[in-house]
Amino acid sequence: MKDCQDRLSELVGSKIVRANSTLNQLAVELSGDKCLFLDVKFESESGEVSIEPSIAQSSSFPSHGDAVCKVDWSWIYGAELAEIRPGIEQFKLILSPQGPITVSAGVWQGKPFLSFMPYKAPQK
Helix, strand or coil, rough: CCCHHHHHCCCCEEEEEEEEEEECCCEEEECCCCCEEEEEECCCCCCCCEEEEEEEEECCCCCCHHHHCCCCCHHHHCCCEEEEEECCCCCEEEECCEEEEEEEEEEEEEEEEEEEEECCCCCC
16 A cells, blocks of 8 residues: 555646546546546455556546546646545545545445545535
């Protein structure tokens, strides 16, 4: 986990270029030719879910999200990734100036999913 935290901390200070989500993944393209992926993982035997982060080149950014859970992430474009708080079932992305986005893993009817709070710009 320490190595993962070190790699994630290298992304702090980057600007968000674009983002895309599906029921199983949040992809965030960042300045510096990097992408942060948060994928839900499910252990069917134990029923446990977790969020697995990974970092890749911007060329890995997916072109389309999931129509079932289409989210307009344009409200976070240009934000600075000020902090990442990793966890097993929950990640917090602290954005400046937008504030925190919490990504949580869950299971519904035996299938894993990610949820996002907030998933749209907070009302001012």
